[in-house]
Amino acid sequence: MEVVRSLIHNLIVIVILAMLMEMLLPAGDMRKFVKMVMGLLIIVAVVQTVGDLLRRDYSGDLPYLTEKGSTAQLSGIMEAGKYISGEQQQKAIEQYKRGLANQIVALASINKEVPVIDAEIRIQSGRGGAGFGSINEIVLVIAKGPGRAEKRLDKGGIEPVTVEVDRQLEIEESVGNESVPPLEAVADLEKTVANFYNLKPEQVKCVYR
Amino acid sequence: MQIVAIGLIATVLIVVVKSQRPELAVLLSVAAGVVLFLLVLGKIGSIIDVIKDLAERAGISMFYLGTILKIIGIAYIAEFGAQICRDAGEGAVATKIEFAAKILIMVLAVPIVVAVFQLLLKLVS
Known part of the structure; x- marks a missing residue:
């Protein structure tokens, strides 16, 4: 029951997000291009949510979705750590x-x-x-x-x-x-x-x- | 109110100037566009914050969200530029700007497209 509740919650948030972002789209020829990319993003978000429900991890299939950001963060933290350690050592x-x-x-x-x-x-x-x-x-x-x-x-x-x-x-x-x-x-x-x-x-x- | 006033004043000025000095009319149009954009720039931040919050709640990575926001930005800039070119009577340049923007959007969308493709393939297999 809790899982279904979480799924519905996530889907509602995704729908609101999609609606908000659609309002941001420019009018004109570019709209359909941006809309296509946004549609893909919504697919990813929904599949992720359903994957959570089925207890399947799709993060391996979405390297750009989950890995890249965290790696960048980690490398930043490592850099800061090295800098602090160097300064302390000095x-x-x-x-x-x-x-x-x-x-x-x-x-x-x-x-x-x-x-x-x-x-x-x-x-x-x-x-x-x-x-x-x-x-x-x-x-x-x-x-x-x-x-x-x-x-x-x-x-x-x-x-x-x-x-x-x-x-x-x-x-x-x-x-x-x-x-x-x-x-x-x-x-x-x-x-x-x-x-x-x-x-x-x-x-x-x-x-x- | 300010925005509407600036828009109306700019329009009147452009209409008056256009018959005498068309090149000045284009400059006025660009200046009005920049001023209007700067006026709403501060308010865009709050919208982006809300979108970020929603994306976090939905478990969407900031990488995807950043890509989408970049794409929207490119689309807007290209649209503005193309419109200015069209106003100046340079339809060909406007088309090229739009073409470049479409290519850039597709380039930014490639990681998302590849990821979704792989995901769908895995779901099917």
């Missing part, structure tokens, strides 16, 4: 890099001789690759030590000015030569970081800023 990689950089700076701060101010991490970010997420390279940013003249300014206060013509040249030279940490200490630090992250020594580099 964010995760950024966070991972930031965390690693903080770890490395903390590790390097144990060595007081080499003032590491930042670390740049290069990670293998190719999706689906075997080594995805592994560290390619670590670049340690080491601060150049301030020159003598800058040190004096850092202490604050103003020293009395004494004009010494011979010393002037010496001060200018010292400003140009900023102090760099000892090379042995830097090499030690590179080795420590490389060992800590199980990397080859050439994968850890230092730059001075």
